[in-house]
Amino acid sequence: MRIASLDYLRGLMALGIMCYHYLVWSYGVYGSETFLGKIGIYGVSVFYVLSGLTLYLVYQDKLTLKTIKNFSVKRVARIYPLLWFCILLNILLLAKSYSYEKILLNITGLFGFFAVDQYIPTGAWSIGNELVFYALFPIILITSRKFKYLIHFLFLITFCGALYFAFFPLEEFNSLGKAWSTYINPLNQLFLFVGGILIGNLFVFKQNNKLGLFLIFLAIAIFLLPLSEGDLIHIIRGPNRIIYAAGCFILTGGFLFTKFPDFKRINVALERLGHISYSLYLIHPIVYWFLAKYFNRAENIYSFLSLAIIITLVLSYAVYVYFEKRFIGYGRKFTTSTISTTSKLYFKPLLIIILTVILTLQLNKRNMLLKAKEKQEIMMLNTGTEYSKILAQRSIYRDSTYKIFIAKIDGKKELIFLKKGALTDMQRQSKFFVHLYPMYKKDLLGKANHNPINFEANFTSFEYDSDLYYVAHTQLPNYVIEKLNLGQYSYRGDNSINYKIEKLVLGTEIAKILSENKESINIFEYIEETF
Known part of the structure; x- marks a missing residue:
C-alpha cells in the first residue's frame, strides 16, 4: 500500500x-x-x-x-x-x-x-x-x-x-x-x-x-x-x-x-x-x-x-x-x-x-x-624540474628507504635513488654506490670483477604535486651490464661507515621491466644464466 x-x-x-x-x-x-x-x-x-x-x-x-x-x-x-x-x-x-x-x-x-x-x-x-x-x-x-x-x-x-x-x-x-x-x-x-x-x-x-x-x-x-x-x-x-x-x-x-x-x-x-x-x-x-x-x-x-x-x-x-x-x-x-x-x-x-x-x-x-x-604526460612535461620525470617511470628496485629507477633524462641514461617525504638524519647523510658487472671483460676499468660508481653528492630535493621528493642520481655507462649491486652507506658519529648493501640484481630482470615499460635503454640484455 x-x-x-x-x-x-x-x-x-x-x-x-x-x-x-x-x-x-x-x-x-x-x-x-x-x-x-x-x-x-x-x-x-x-x-x-x-x-x-x-x-x-x-x-x-x-x-x-x-x-x-x-x-x-x-x-x-x-x-x-x-x-x-x-x-x-x-x-x-x-x-x-x-x-x-x-x-x-x-x-x-x-x-x-x-x-x-x-x-x-x-x-x-x-x-x-x-x-x-x-x-x-x-x-x-x-x-x-x-x-x-x-x-x-x-x-x-x-x-x-x-x-x-x-x-x-x-x-x-x-x-x-x-x-x-x-x-x-x-x-x-x-x-x-x-x-x-x-x-x-x-x-x-x-x-x-x-x-x-x-x-x-x-x-x-x-x-x-x-x-x-x-x-x-x-x-x-x-x-x-x-x-x-x-x-x-x-x-x-x-x-x-x-x-x-x-x-x-x-x-x-x-x-x-x-x-x-x-x-x-x-x-x-x-x-x-x-x-x-x-x-x-x-x-x-x-x-x-x-x-x-x-x-x-x-x-x-x-x-x-x-x-x-x-x-x-x-x-x-x-x-x-x-x-x-x-x-x-x-x-x-x-x-x-x-x-x-x-x-x-x-x-x-x-x-x-x-x-x-594523461597523468604521465603531466608528470613528464609540466613539472618544474627534470628529475620529476622519474615519477612517470616504473621502479625496478625498492626497499623501505628508497626506490631506484632507471630512466633517460635529456638523452642520458641515469640511475636514480628516490625518497618521497621526510628524511631521517642518517638518510640525509647517506651516500650511494653501485657496482656494475659488465657483460664483457673488456669493459672492466680495473682488476676487480666490477666497476664501482660512487655518488658524488647527497640527496637534492624537489616538489611535485605538493609532495616533497629527495633524489640522488648518476649517469650510467654505455656498455652492456650483466648485473649490478646497489649499496648505501652513511657515517656514524665516530666517523665509521655504516653499510647497507642489497642483493645483486640481474641485468635480465632490469631489461624485462624496461621492456614492459617501453623504455629504450639498451645497456641491459636478456641472459639465460643465473647465479
Missing part, C-alpha cells in the same frame, strides 16, 4: 538534497547553522525512517519464511538496476575510472556490508546502508511476531549504538569530511530504520490532521534551531545528533498522520516527485557534473543551475517511467509466475544486466588508460 503523504515527504527530501548539493557545489559549503545544511544531511535520515515505516506497512502481515524470496526479488528489482545504470553513467558521461574491486563491490552491493565508503555514484553510500537494512528486515519482522516488544527493544539497542557514535568516535573529528567514513557506518544509521518500523508498529492507520500538522511544524522548528555554527560535523555528533534525529522521526510521523487537502495539481506534482525520488537522488550529481564539463558556471550561475534542475527533473522522470518501472514490473512478474514461465522472464533482464556490466567494464578500462596517459 502507498500512502500519498509519505510519497510527498520522500519527494521533498530528494528535492532538498538536490538543492543542497547544487548550491554547495556552486557557492561553497553551507554551515551547520543553515537550514539547507541540515536538510542536506538529515534528508537522507528521513529516507531511512520512511524506508522502515513503509516496509512495515506493506509487509506487516505478508512477510513469512515462505515469502522472503519474493521480498528479496522485489527489493533487488527496485534497487539494483538503477544503481548499475548510474555506475555506468559515472563511467560513460563523467569519464571516471575505478578499480575492478570497487566496481565489483558496487555491482554486488557488498560495499554496504564491507566497505561502505567505497561507493561509486554520489550518494550511493545510503543505498549500501539500505541493503544492509533490507537484509535485517525479514528477521526483525518475523521474529517480532513471537516477541511483542522486540521492535521496541531493538530500537533501544540501536539508539544506544547511535549514542556511542555521537559521543565517542565522531567527537574525535573536526570536520565532516574527515568523519565521513565513520558517520556513514550502517550501525550509526540503523536506529533510524528501526525507528521507522516502530512508528509503523505503534501508529499504523492512524490519522489526525491537527496532530500531524503540529508535528510537521515542530519538526521544521527543530531544524531551524541555531544549535551550532561552522562545519557540519557539529550537527552529527553530541546532543545535536539526537535532537535532529528526533526531528526526522517527528517529521515522518507528522506526514503519516496528515491527510493533505486535495489541491489537484500540487498533489499530483508532489506524488510524482515522490515516485521519482530514487532517480532524482542518484542522477542529480551526474547531471550537474556532466553539464559543468561543458558550461562555464562562473559566467552565469543562475542559468546553469536552472538548466541543471530542469534537465535533472525531466531525466529523473523519464528514467523512472521507462527504466525503473520496467524493472519493478519484472520483479512483480517473477514473484507471481510459475516455474515454466519464470525462465522466459529471466532472459531479457538478465541479458540487459550482462551487457551493462560488460559495457561498464570496457568503458572503465578505457578511462583508466586515458587517465594513466
